[in-house]
Amino acid sequence: MSATAQTYFNELADYVTTQIKADERFTCWLSGESSDFVRINQSKIRQAGHIRQDVFSIDLIVGNKHAEASFRLSEDLETDRRQLIDTLQSLRATNEILPEDPHLLIAEEVNSSEQVRSANLATASDATDAILSLSKGLDLVGIFAQGELYRAFANSFGQRNWYSSSNFNFDWSVYSHGDKAVKCSYAGVDWNEATLAAKVDDAKKLLPLLNQEPKIIQPGKYRAYLAPAAVNELMSLLCWSGFSRKAQETKQSPLYRLMTGEESLSEKISIRENIAAGIAPNFGHQGFIKSPTVSLVQNGQFAEALCSARTAKEYGGEHHGANGSESPDALELVAGQLDQTKILEELDTGLYISNLWYLNYSDRMACRMTGMTRFASLWVENGEVQAPLSVMRFDESMYRALGENLIDLTNEQEIMLDPGTYFERSSGSSKVPGALIKDMNFAL
Amino acid sequence: MIRQKIDKFFDETSIDAEFYSYRIVTEKTQRLEVRQNVLQPVTSDEDSGVMVTLRNRSGSGYAGTSVVTEKGLQDAVQRAGRWASISGQNPLIDYSSLELNSLQNDYKSRVDKTWDSTTLAEKIELLMAINHKLKCDDRIVDWSAGLTRVETEIFYANSAGANIEQNFTFLMPSIRVFANEGGETIRRSFVDRCHQGGLEVLAQTQFQDRANLLAAEAIQLLQSDNCPSTSCDLILAPDQMMLQIHESIGHPLELDRILGDERNYAGTSFVTLDMFGTYQYGSELLNVTFDPTVSGELASYAADDDGTKASREYLIKDGLLARPLGGQTSQHRADIDGVACTRASSWNRPPIDRMANINVEAGESTLEDLISSVENGVLMETNLSWSIDDSRNKFQFGCEKGQLIQDGKLTDLVKNPGYRGVSSNFWRNLKGVSDSSSSDTYGTPYCGKGEPNQIIRVGHGSPYCLFSDIEVFGGDK
Numbered sequence: 001m002s003a004t005a006q007t008y009f010n011e012l013a014d015y016v017t018t019q020i021k022a023d024e025r026f027t028c029w030l031s032g033e034s035s036d037f038v039r040i041n042q043s044k045i046r047q048a049g050h051i052r053q054d055v056f057s058i059d060l061i062v063g064n065k066h067a068e069a070s071f072r073l074s075e076d077l078e079t080d081r082r083q084l085i086d087t088l089q090s091l092r093a094t095n096e097i098l099p100e101d102p103h104l105l106i107a108e109e110v111n112s113s114e115q116v117r118s119a120n121l122a123t124a125s126d127a128t129d130a131i132l133s134l135s136k137g138l139d140l141v142g143i144f145a146q147g148e149l150y151r152a153f154a155n156s157f158g159q160r161n162w163y164s165s166s167n168f169n170f171d172w173s174v175y176s177h178g179d180k181a182v183k184c185s186y187a188g189v190d191w192n193e194a195t196l197a198a199k200v201d202d203a204k205k206l207l208p209l210l211n212q213e214p215k216i217i218q219p220g221k222y223r224a225y226l227a228p229a230a231v232n233e234l235m236s237l238l239c240w241s242g243f244s245r246k247a248q249e250t251k252q253s254p255l256y257r258l259m260t261g262e263e264s265l266s267e268k269i270s271i272r273e274n275i276a277a278g279i280a281p282n283f284g285h286q287g288f289i290k291s292p293t294v295s296l297v298q299n300g301q302f303a304e305a306l307c308s309a310r311t312a313k314e315y316g317g318e319h320h321g322a323n324g325s326e327s328p329d330a331l332e333l334v335a336g337q338l339d340q341t342k343i344l345e346e347l348d349t350g351l352y353i354s355n356l357w358y359l360n361y362s363d364r365m366a367c368r369m370t371g372m373t374r375f376a377s378l379w380v381e382n383g384e385v386q387a388p389l390s391v392m393r394f395d396e397s398m399y400r401a402l403g404e405n406l407i408d409l410t411n412e413q414e415i416m417l418d419p420g421t422y423f424e425r426s427s428g429s430s431k432v433p434g435a436l437i438k439d440m441n442f443a444l
Numbered sequence: 445m446i447r448q449k450i451d452k453f454f455d456e457t458s459i460d461a462e463f464y465s466y467r468i469v470t471e472k473t474q475r476l477e478v479r480q481n482v483l484q485p486v487t488s489d490e491d492s493g494v495m496v497t498l499r500n501r502s503g504s505g506y507a508g509t510s511v512v513t514e515k516g517l518q519d520a521v522q523r524a525g526r527w528a529s530i531s532g533q534n535p536l537i538d539y540s541s542l543e544l545n546s547l548q549n550d551y552k553s554r555v556d557k558t559w560d561s562t563t564l565a566e567k568i569e570l571l572m573a574i575n576h577k578l579k580c581d582d583r584i585v586d587w588s589a590g591l592t593r594v595e596t597e598i599f600y601a602n603s604a605g606a607n608i609e610q611n612f613t614f615l616m617p618s619i620r621v622f623a624n625e626g627g628e629t630i631r632r633s634f635v636d637r638c639h640q641g642g643l644e645v646l647a648q649t650q651f652q653d654r655a656n657l658l659a660a661e662a663i664q665l666l667q668s669d670n671c672p673s674t675s676c677d678l679i680l681a682p683d684q685m686m687l688q689i690h691e692s693i694g695h696p697l698e699l700d701r702i703l704g705d706e707r708n709y710a711g712t713s714f715v716t717l718d719m720f721g722t723y724q725y726g727s728e729l730l731n732v733t734f735d736p737t738v739s740g741e742l743a744s745y746a747a748d749d750d751g752t753k754a755s756r757e758y759l760i761k762d763g764l765l766a767r768p769l770g771g772q773t774s775q776h777r778a779d780i781d782g783v784a785c786t787r788a789s790s791w792n793r794p795p796i797d798r799m800a801n802i803n804v805e806a807g808e809s810t811l812e813d814l815i816s817s818v819e820n821g822v823l824m825e826t827n828l829s830w831s832i833d834d835s836r837n838k839f840q841f842g843c844e845k846g847q848l849i850q851d852g853k854l855t856d857l858v859k860n861p862g863y864r865g866v867s868s869n870f871w872r873n874l875k876g877v878s879d880s881s882s883s884d885t886y887g888t889p890y891c892g893k894g895e896p897n898q899i900i901r902v903g904h905g906s907p908y909c910l911f912s913d914i915e916v917f918g919g920d921k
Binding site for chain 2 (some may be wrong): 067072371421
């Protein structure tokens with residue numbers, strides 16, 4: 001499939017090259033997938049199906065004028081060529097009207113590449129059988145997604161980039177009752193039923209605990225351990241303009257006060273974009289190669305903001321080939337010293353928060369976030385789990401929680417593949433440890 | 445073009461299924477934005493594809509494809525059939541007794557002034573003029589204005605004879621302005637006035653006249669105190685009510701949530717099936733409708749994506765919970781009446797229970813009546829931040845603009861206003877609803893839900909609403 005799609009994309013790109021005029025340049029982009037989705041509720045199939053889509057985009061450039069159009073490929077070469085001709089004509093008409101774009105930056109240096117991430121997958125139907133068989137007698141709910149993703153870039157300078165990745169992502173939870181559940185995930189490129197069986201067993205073991213009467217805590221400040229999945233939610237919200245150069249320049253970033261030095265984080269906090277360790281393609285929509293690593297926060301101090309080509313042209317300086325929103329594709333929060341195996345002992349008395357949910361900024365410039373505990377969050381006393389926790393809302397500035405109130409991060413990180421499927425399956429990932437925090441503020 | 449091809453394929457192909465349907469979606473989008481007086485890259489998109497669904501006995505499978513060739517369609521039918529067979533071995537839903545829709549209908553958005561009635565250059569000039577108005581002060585650090593036009597055609601047909609063609613035209617105007625001083629940055633915006641219709645929406649929403657006021661308010665808020673932390677009366681303007689309705693009425697009433705489908709992602713609901721017809725959701729002033737018949741509101745339509753005819757229904761009447769947001773399949777599962785709300789974001793996602801237009805009906809007080817009845821309170825406008833628990837109960841929302849009310853009069857502006865509460869008792873504190881003279885309709889294209897994930901367009905109309913004894917707060921410093 002990959003080779004066919006790659007050949008087809010290159011044929012189209014070559015065809016565009018023959019159709020443009022002497023003063024025209026172009027970039028084009030392909031985002032495609034062939035994915036199976038199986039939605040499960042009560043360990044039965046709710047919806048199951050397959051999605052096949054190929055989105056082809058072309059940016060036609062004349063001088064510094066340009067406009068972009070996208071359409072879905074039909075896989076019939078003649079049909080797609082006709083669509084390309086129509087699209088080029090439409091873009092030419094648009095470009096005649098447009099002013100020059102002062103912030104256009106084009107990848108003129110040719111950097112071709114090919115990344116093919118192969119996988120050892122079960123068929124989607126076999127994987128589904130395994131999931132349903134292992135979850136017999138449980139109330140399991142979630143989504144299994146599997147298939148091939150590909151991204152490609154080409155331009156009139158002859159650059160050609162190809163990325164394809166086959167993988168699976170099973171994002172699920174096992175319910176005890178009401179809103180009490182164990183959240184799990186199993187994702188990767190090498191399907192192993194025994195691994196899944198072990199994860200299901202681990203979830204089963206927690207269910208009796210969740211059946212106990214939940215602990216209701218009053219609003220106030222609590223010592224809390226945030227498991228990696230919970231820390232990942234904090235990082236995901238920070239990725240919403242927190243590390244963006246444009247957001248820094250326009251003073252909208254929640255980490256703006258970190259950049260100015262007005263605030264700082266704990267010296268234990270170092271954050272980087274680590275494309276080299278992620279699964280996302282190493283090239284972007286404009287054809288620039290992404291920097292393998294970018295240090296964003298170093299020992300609690302602002303280091304650098306992620307910069308796209310457009311922002312670099314607007315504000316000066318170098319860019320990192322970052323995407324248009326300047327959000328990390330493969331964020332890493334560097335591990336700390338806390339022994340992962342002794343986390344209950346270190347927590348002593350407080351909240352063990354396995355997952356957070358629906359985060360947003362309650363005061364963006366103070367980097368103050370609010371959100372909810374979710375799934376198997378627990379009340380711990382003297383290093384012993386006592387009861388499941390009724391959901392609580394936190395409302396806390398990260399300058400405190402990941403600043404003066406951060407006790408430490410765990411010495412092990414968890415790699416998480418983004419299960420997101422808005423518009424298309426995500427190729428994002430993250431690598432984060434857990435965090436032990438004192439005096440975390442819970443408001444409701 | 446692709447419609448003819450697909451119709452012909454299904455006319456000429458023998459489908460091995462007890463029931464099949466196909467839903468063709470073509471959508472053309474153009475986006476224009478001017479930021480800091482610079483036209484941003486102009487983009488257009490033409491999306492097209494088909495979703496095929498097959499059912500055999502208890503199994504149902506789907507396949508969506510953008511490859512609309514005979515080979516692509518055959519492949520889709522085979523894949524849908526294969527998944528129907530697999531899901532039939534372990535189905536959640538028994539489709540065998542589900543009534544089949546055979547509706548024949550059509551729908552078209554009303555458009556008085558087409559997108560092409562002004563040239564591209566004129567539209568850019570309009571956005572540029574708004575940009576110049578927004579940059580009125582050195583403290584304005586970022587500003588932009590945009591227009592997005594979407595034309596969507598959805599055609600649904602099935603083996604029971606349904607044949608529904610719906611043509612939608614959407615206009616989504618936007619203005620954003622940011623003012624900064626030191627470490628404080630304030631946003632004012634106009635982004636949730638998305639409607640069906642043509643360029644006449646701009647005049648209807650006073651788009652061209654908003655810039656001066658938004659920029660001035662951003663500067664004023666920058667110089668204002670933070671909203672105080674206290675419990676007091678709270679009046680929410682329609683542009684915050686839309687979010688309040690959405691998160692703490694719309695989502696908890698979704699029947700597929702109540703049935704547990706969303707528990708791994710979007711969440712469950714504090715509402716249970718036994719509460720319909722008996723549960724006092726809010727005070728007697730609360731009347732909420734599912735209304736896909738409002739001309740120009742963002743999520744109006746004639747039929748949903750399962751081919752069920754859409755009609756106006758009360759979800760909450762005089763405060764009493766009446767019916768859920770559940771489409772045909774969920775109604776069948778739960779044995780309860782719902783509404784025509786089975787919707788998909790596009791051809792590449794299967795339909796699920798969604799909001800459409802969820803509106804709070806106007807009351808009898810004037811806005812002035814509401815304000816004058818408040819001894820100590822805050823009026824909040826324009827949503828900025830939203831967060832709610834997975835049962836849709838404990839919420840915390842932030843707004844762009846707050847204004848204190850003292851002794852029945854609006855007084856000082858306050859910045860970073862926020863409030864928190866619990867859905868299950870918040871609506872019972874509703875003690876005033878303004879009349880239709882101060883009601884307004886809003887819409888957003890960004891309601892997220894479902895596995896695989898989908899975003900969909902929803903509309904919310906509301907008057908000003910007054911709530912008593914609400915916990916409000918402001919920013920850190």
